[in-house]
Amino acid sequence: MGKGTQVGMKTVMMSCMAAAAAVLIVACSSEKPKPMAQPTPDQVRGHADKGFDNLKKEESERAAQPPSAR
Numbered sequence: 001m002g003k004g005t006q007v008g009m010k011t012v013m014m015s016c017m018a019a020a021a022a023v024l025i026v027a028c029s030s031e032k033p034k035p036m037a038q039p040t041p042d043q044v045r046g047h048a049d050k051g052f053d054n055l056k057k058e059e060s061e062r063a064a065q066p067p068s069a070r
Helices: 003-029 041-064
Strands: none
8 A cells, every 4th residue: 555545545435434423413413302391380399308218317317326436
C-alpha cells in the first residue's frame, strides 16, 4: 500500500464517522421529549406520610439505643 492509499482510507473513515454522528444527532433531535407524569395529590400525600412514618421509626430506634462510646 502506498502513502496515497493510507491518506485516502483515513479520509473515507473520517467521512463515515462524520456521517454516522450526523445521523445520530438528527435522529435524536427529532424525538419530542415526553412530559413527566404529574403525581396526584393523593400520591404526594401518601409518599409524605410514608416518609414521616419512616422518620418517626428511625427516631424511636435511635432513642432506644444507648449512646455509643467514642
